[in-house]
Amino acid sequence: MKDILMSVRDRAVQLGADFADVRLVSDDRTHMSRQDGQTDRMSSGTSMGLGVRILHKGSWGFASTSIVDKETARSCLDDAIAAARLAPPATGIELATLPAHEASAATAVAIDPRSISAEDKMALLRTQEAEMLRVAGDKAVNTTVGLSNTITRTVVCNTQGALVEQEQTRVSFNCFLVCADGDVRQEGYESRARLAGWEEMAVITPEAYAVKAASKAVELLSARRAPAGVFPVILHPSVVGVFIHEAFGHNAEADLVLAGESILEGKMGTKIASDLVTVIDDGTIPGQWGSFAFDHEGTPSQRRRIIDKGTLVGFMHSLESAGRMDVPPNGSARADGFAQRPIVRMSNTLVEAGETPFDEMVKGIGDGILFQDGRWGYVFCERGQYTLNVGSGRMIRNGELCEMVRDCCMCGMVLETLHRVDAVSCEWDLPTRGGGCGKNGQGMPVSFGGPYLRVADMVVGGQDA
Amino acid sequence: MERYIDIANAACEAAMRSGADCADVHLQESVSRAIGLELGEVKNVDARSYSGVSVRAFSRGGCGWASASKLDEADARAAGEAAATLAKAADADPDFHDLPVGGPLVEIEGLWDEAVAALTLSDLLGYLTPEIEAVRAVAPDAIIGGGSGLWSGGSVYVNSKGTCVTQRGSGVGCYISTAVRRGDDVGAYGDGDHGRRMSDFDPAGIGKRTAEESLRLLGSRTAPSGVFPVLFSKECGRNVLMPLIHGANAEDVQRRRTWLVGKQGEQVASQALTMVDDPFIPGGGGSSPADGEGVPHKKLTVVDRGVLTTYLHNSYTAGKAAVENTAHSTRGGISPTNCNPATGDRTEAELLSAMGTGLYVNSGGLAVNDTSGDFSQVVDTGYWVENGEIAYPVKETMISGTYVDFLRAIQALSSDPKVQPGSISPAVLVGKIRVVAR
Numbered sequence: 001m002k003d004i005l006m007s008v009r010d011r012a013v014q015l016g017a018d019f020a021d022v023r024l025v026s027d028d029r030t031h032m033s034r035q036d037g038q039t040d041r042m043s044s045g046t047s048m049g050l051g052v053r054i055l056h057k058g059s060w061g062f063a064s065t066s067i068v069d070k071e072t073a074r075s076c077l078d079d080a081i082a083a084a085r086l087a088p089p090a091t092g093i094e095l096a097t098l099p100a101h102e103a104s105a106a107t108a109v110a111i112d113p114r115s116i117s118a119e120d121k122m123a124l125l126r127t128q129e130a131e132m133l134r135v136a137g138d139k140a141v142n143t144t145v146g147l148s149n150t151i152t153r154t155v156v157c158n159t160q161g162a163l164v165e166q167e168q169t170r171v172s173f174n175c176f177l178v179c180a181d182g183d184v185r186q187e188g189y190e191s192r193a194r195l196a197g198w199e200e201m202a203v204i205t206p207e208a209y210a211v212k213a214a215s216k217a218v219e220l221l222s223a224r225r226a227p228a229g230v231f232p233v234i235l236h237p238s239v240v241g242v243f244i245h246e247a248f249g250h251n252a253e254a255d256l257v258l259a260g261e262s263i264l265e266g267k268m269g270t271k272i273a274s275d276l277v278t279v280i281d282d283g284t285i286p287g288q289w290g291s292f293a294f295d296h297e298g299t300p301s302q303r304r305r306i307i308d309k310g311t312l313v314g315f316m317h318s319l320e321s322a323g324r325m326d327v328p329p330n331g332s333a334r335a336d337g338f339a340q341r342p343i344v345r346m347s348n349t350l351v352e353a354g355e356t357p358f359d360e361m362v363k364g365i366g367d368g369i370l371f372q373d374g375r376w377g378y379v380f381c382e383r384g385q386y387t388l389n390v391g392s393g394r395m396i397r398n399g400e401l402c403e404m405v406r407d408c409c410m411c412g413m414v415l416e417t418l419h420r421v422d423a424v425s426c427e428w429d430l431p432t433r434g435g436g437c438g439k440n441g442q443g444m445p446v447s448f449g450g451p452y453l454r455v456a457d458m459v460v461g462g463q464d465a
Numbered sequence: 466m467e468r469y470i471d472i473a474n475a476a477c478e479a480a481m482r483s484g485a486d487c488a489d490v491h492l493q494e495s496v497s498r499a500i501g502l503e504l505g506e507v508k509n510v511d512a513r514s515y516s517g518v519s520v521r522a523f524s525r526g527g528c529g530w531a532s533a534s535k536l537d538e539a540d541a542r543a544a545g546e547a548a549a550t551l552a553k554a555a556d557a558d559p560d561f562h563d564l565p566v567g568g569p570l571v572e573i574e575g576l577w578d579e580a581v582a583a584l585t586l587s588d589l590l591g592y593l594t595p596e597i598e599a600v601r602a603v604a605p606d607a608i609i610g611g612g613s614g615l616w617s618g619g620s621v622y623v624n625s626k627g628t629c630v631t632q633r634g635s636g637v638g639c640y641i642s643t644a645v646r647r648g649d650d651v652g653a654y655g656d657g658d659h660g661r662r663m664s665d666f667d668p669a670g671i672g673k674r675t676a677e678e679s680l681r682l683l684g685s686r687t688a689p690s691g692v693f694p695v696l697f698s699k700e701c702g703r704n705v706l707m708p709l710i711h712g713a714n715a716e717d718v719q720r721r722r723t724w725l726v727g728k729q730g731e732q733v734a735s736q737a738l739t740m741v742d743d744p745f746i747p748g749g750g751g752s753s754p755a756d757g758e759g760v761p762h763k764k765l766t767v768v769d770r771g772v773l774t775t776y777l778h779n780s781y782t783a784g785k786a787a788v789e790n791t792a793h794s795t796r797g798g799i800s801p802t803n804c805n806p807a808t809g810d811r812t813e814a815e816l817l818s819a820m821g822t823g824l825y826v827n828s829g830g831l832a833v834n835d836t837s838g839d840f841s842q843v844v845d846t847g848y849w850v851e852n853g854e855i856a857y858p859v860k861e862t863m864i865s866g867t868y869v870d871f872l873r874a875i876q877a878l879s880s881d882p883k884v885q886p887g888s889i890s891p892a893v894l895v896g897k898i899r900v901v902a903r
Contacts, residue, residue: 038557039554043529043530066517067535083586087507178721185722185838187837228901260608261610339513385843385861389841408865409841461843463899
């Protein structure tokens, strides 16, 4: 297949493209799940396709096809060239350049997930399912457990001389249950998602997943609804992860900064957060869901410092954004399959640990709320208004953790919240649950985490007065 | 299309030969074109093609799935064999009866338009250019994003009961986003237009509207906290009602994981709310003659003056509950088609005037926890209203409560909905909602 990619690249040069890259992506997926005591979904699938990207005077043309042969690839190139020539802007752009390099990388896999029999995988699911039912007892009304593995091969070939092959192996497990007590229904969820082989599924114990999910759902049945109002809060590492990815991280994607859509435009080198806050995006963490050896432009993955002790020091970059901002590329251009263009994405985004023990944070807050189980969030980058959804929390009174509260959302203005961080814990966690990020219609595996953060106040949209 | 029917049938036959009791196949091919803007100039132009075949096989009720992206008989057969192998490895499911047999289908106008499929990239650019100019006429310093695009494609569904449904579809759309900055103060808004046929597509005016709305959203402040009436504009009125329809999914009910368990036939909303699912709206975004299992669609009143009249079923849930299939299968799930509220007798402006003091929510949706039925939602864009008039835009403002209370507090739906292909969205006035702000 590489010869097809190289012939398209060479023809793009002959046709005068300022830059071109050709990307071949194929994957093999299997999934199995159980629901309510029986197999639910057993699936397998394959896909393969080609994406061709052309830069012409500052305008990108992109074309893709799921037919991989020489003739269709050339036709794809013609489409991409025609697209790029549609209406180039008045000024062209200079991409950042990397020295020509040929490289290959593969996920370190001790046990190929395809070598594990369906029976063994099903046995793991049965054990987890049984444990959820044992813990939840007659409160359980719906249980789901699932296992997936995907092997994705990507080859990137570009006119700067990059020829990079990468094979990524992903394994994931999730368990979910709903418990009911009369008209009250609550849910528990746990997952593990790793860029690794089956060895990362072999470590799954019932205590860490099924028991935890079921205990949470049962406990939530008797939890009160969260209060509504403005409160001092402590955010659990899983909530900090969602916050730093959704509320802040998207603003630090350089393509959005260049498009004028980020609240961080014009703020490089300025104080945008409390001195206590340092933020990193690191695509090199072994096994982590958002890691990769090379991005989808062939740039090696890196650890990127975004905020250093409250000061904005960096963005995440593609070849284009790095060129336009005159900084080195840092390996952040990723694409969701062959049919999408690479765009600037986060990888594993985290807040660095601080010095305050969690217990002291709780004591020091007086009255407030600890929010746990970060679930989702979104931000309007232009304005900086964000929302966060959490699965549960605990009221704090007189510096003591008290009763549990149910799920709710919070909102705020991201830079104001970052300035209001008044304590960062020494305890730190980068959850291995895995995450998905959506941007411009493209999904992407990511992860996020950090220490506990205490914020002087946040708007809490609970359901109780 | 004949070639695709042959490929689909080959996949189905392969599954049956491999020991499946029954099987179905969905195959699709589509092309799309899209233009993306950055700072009001063309930034990205994409031309994509996509294809895929998916086979579902059953053995003793146990189900296996397999898919491939290449549309040829060899890969389709391999997928059929793989699906059957997986189905045989699955547990038996006594609740599965059989795949449905199709029936006569209604022809619906406007689902595919040759004129849309024939649009060129220059045509797509032509829709954007006047809207960009319109934004600049209103707000010369506006940051302009958005784009335009089209898709066109076809699909084939076959099953081992002899059902065969072929469909073609198309769509064209245009979206403009604008942001205006005054120091740290930012007003931002976006709006678009789309249609499956050219006669339903008219983007003229979206640039001017988004620019004007962005300017109007400058100077946002926090709203008072308390319990107030809330008027959801016709931009988002339908959005806040759809969690009720999505919650009426019969599989979620049978699995007892939704707050709507046991609510069929009950008053779940105020009498002001009636919602009808109509799959036959010409050019409708959710229109199609058959559901994902080839079962002919039907028009259905889902909520009648506040009473939930039915859950939405596919063949599996209908068989399990021994009720009539409402034909809402997405082949693996359940979804409404074009489900819309009946409109009321006062305009949005009249409802705003009647509201007195409260919150006007201009855009967004409602994040309802499908399990518990609680909601907690930030106001994406909105205004505080005093004495029936817009006072100022709000920020850091949330609404929260239980969805049942929300639905029962609906006072009125407006008479002047925003109509898009398949979607009718009136403004919705809700009497009392908790508003939380800084």
